[in-house]
Amino acid sequence: MADFNKILVVVDPNETQQPALSRAAFLAKKTGAQITLFLTIYDFSYEMTTMLSSSEREAMRNGILSQRREWLDELAKPLQADGIKVETLTAWHNRPYESILKAVNEGGFDVLFKSTHEHSTLKAVIFTPTDWHLLRKCPVPVMLVKDHEWPENGVVLAAVNCGSEDDAHQQLDDVITREGKAIAELINADLHLVTAYPGTPVNIAIEIPEFDPQAYTQAMKEHHEKQAKEHAAAFGIAGDHIHVKEGLPEDVIPAVAESLNAELVIMGTVGRTGLTAALIGNTAEQVIDRLESDLLALKPAAKG
Incomplete structure (x- = not known):
């Protein structure tokens, strides 16, 4: 802020x-x-x-x-x-x-x-x-x-995409977390991070007999947890304030926000046009539609 x-x-x-x-x-x-x-x-x-x-x-x-x-x-x-x-x-x-x-x-x-x-x-x-x-x-x-009010010692929840290796998403995660930390300090709140990782693709498990769904899910979980911990550490966020959950973002983010009784959820929006915008925006809109808290939507930092 x-x-x-x-x-x-x-x-x-x-x-x-x-x-x-x-x-x-x-x-x-x-x-x-x-x-x-x-x-x-x-x-x-x-x-x-x-x-x-x-x-x-x-x-x-x-x-x-x-x-x-x-x-x-x-x-x-x-x-x-x-x-x-x-x-x-x-x-x-x-x-x-x-x-x-x-x-x-x-x-x-x-x-x-x-x-x-x-x-x-x-x-x-x-x-x-x-x-x-x-x-x-x-x-x-x-x-x-x-x-609603923002009480003292409340919760600010930053939704990040820690599993992504895309530079644009990583930069946006930094913007989201940096803003979350600034607001949390300003209003004397705790900052938490949430990231979702996908479950086992059902079609792969069916079509490839030797595919091990449990090993796949565990590998995905460990990858996202490792990335989330590294990201949190860079911003001085405690390990017990990191929430890495299996599922779709539109399910995970509102559920974690509700469980923490978060006052504010911070998310990123990447500007696109045409059909891509409709597809990308669909997930974000499903997340937002299920929130019972305030929402701060951020764009990536300007280049240059």
Whole structure:
């Protein structure tokens, strides 16, 4: 969080509580970061009022934006009184995620905070299409916030891919763990690592009689444990804070997060386009959809 000096908080006009704003304020008090409250607005009925001229429609839009800015200013006042630097920003746009991305790029923000909603029946966080677009396309880290507190001595869980020998994944693991350590120290929490390794491929076990599935699984486990311990040691993470589990990431990560009652899960997202993005994103989305904690999604460090 040391590099998150400018925070953009997406405000939900339909909610009384603003968890993302509360979380951003909590961290800004500790880091001195500046917060900008952002609200994107669109009402199709104003665009379809054919009896009005374009200038009259623009005046109506500006009137709505002005009213919303006043509301944002009221949200900002208690934070400003608490010594936090807060600004407000509004935009009229029919695609919220595009408007948010435009604000991120033009404002030079370091991180984006947005609230998620918990479905009371499913007892799970519901992510909207806007959330998914932001996770895939936002050029800066995205913090998706649930309505709960971050208690002292809590748990931050960093999800890493320690079995990979790909340079990009290893660099991303470093980014995830480094950020996890910084946040854990900032909020007085314990940092844990989780990594998943695959079980025995059923088709190989069937097609190759001499194949030893137990030996294969043990070898995979030992490889991932060795890599995870080396990675943890590089960041000064204790051995009992490493969780290496057999299974798919979308099963392992939420299960470990729940068992530890983690306040925050940190994951990586590697930007891709086209079909590759759909395939790569599918696993990440399944993980995220099952989490009951806050999520911080990070991108690989910029090259150069």
